Amino acid sequence: MGKKILIVDDNETDMLIIKRYLSRAGYNEIVSAENVADGIKKAELEQPNLIILDTMLPDGNGFEICQAVREKYNQSKPKIIIITGSVDAVDAVRARRAGADDYCAKTFDCAPLLEALNKIA
């Protein structure tokens, strides 16, 4: 599909699962980062079309990356999806305020993420 995706998640297993489902869905150009600092760096360096961010990261959270990317480019590109392993209404609002395009649950079958991807892409 020729779309570059950046995933920022510090959980190795989650990362593997997401990568597997994304490549099955035809997204083959995937880059990854495990923390906020690396995520912001790669977002600039790799210029991905889409960024998938986990809420909790070792040196901060996905909202920070989202905000930093939005402030830098000040436009709707790249698309950003924030994924979460917990249920928190405040987090969803926070995602929207940080400029995310979507917010969804991180499940083992990646169904919510793929659904969100289909809506955005």
Added chain:
Amino acid sequence: MAEENTIKNLESELQKTKEELEIQTWGLAKTNETIKFFYRELDQKNKELQKLDKLKTDFINIASHELRTPITIIREGISQILEGIHGQITPEQTKLLNICFGTLERLKHLVDDLLDISKIEAGKLKLNPESIDLVNLAREVGALFHSKVKGMGLELKENFSSPTVMAYVDKDSIIRVFTNLIGNALKFTEKGHIEISVRDQPDQVECCVADTGRGISEEDSSRVFGKFEQFGDHQGAKEKGTGLGLNICKKIVELHHGEIWMESVLGKGTKFIFTLPKHV
């Protein structure tokens, strides 16, 4: 002019509130979706677990039935040889066969426990409740342990609220509860005593097996009634159990609509208390 400004201000505030409301609505909708997905995932996992649990119960059931017959045959054979029915045996042979017999007893105990658990879990354990004097029953079970308790340098105490305390229970399974609890207490008690008590209460009977053993840590206490739980590090435990005894006790007591719980102080001792119904 001033009015126009006020209207503009109000309009801008209204717009802000509208935007805020939109964000909150979006957040709520997304949270709702998240909950739905997590719920679906939990439901799937739950179904898988239930399937696995059934598979395990079936396996245990078949395996224990297949194990019971050979154990009975081997046990009978060793007994006959030990009794000298087939001729005199040497002291060395006796010693060796006694070790075999003891090990076989443990194996039989494990298989019995497994069968009991699978029977209870399959809802096949039928209770035959009748009016029974629990003081008498507790005394009978206590007597079975008398020599073992004495041999270990411990004391077996009795504490009954009255000479007879009647309860409406299935005799065999309550014997099993007392046996398991006393057996357990013996495993973890090095010195002091084990006390069996039966108390008559207005609407139920409360039984207790207390020991002066090493106690159970708070960390382990939530798991004691679980299946295959071997709590503690087993240092000092004289023999390893099956990890099923307390789970069987819990299930039997609950089948009687009673309750079982534990009170323990590390280093001081443990009490297992359970309640049983007085009437039908």
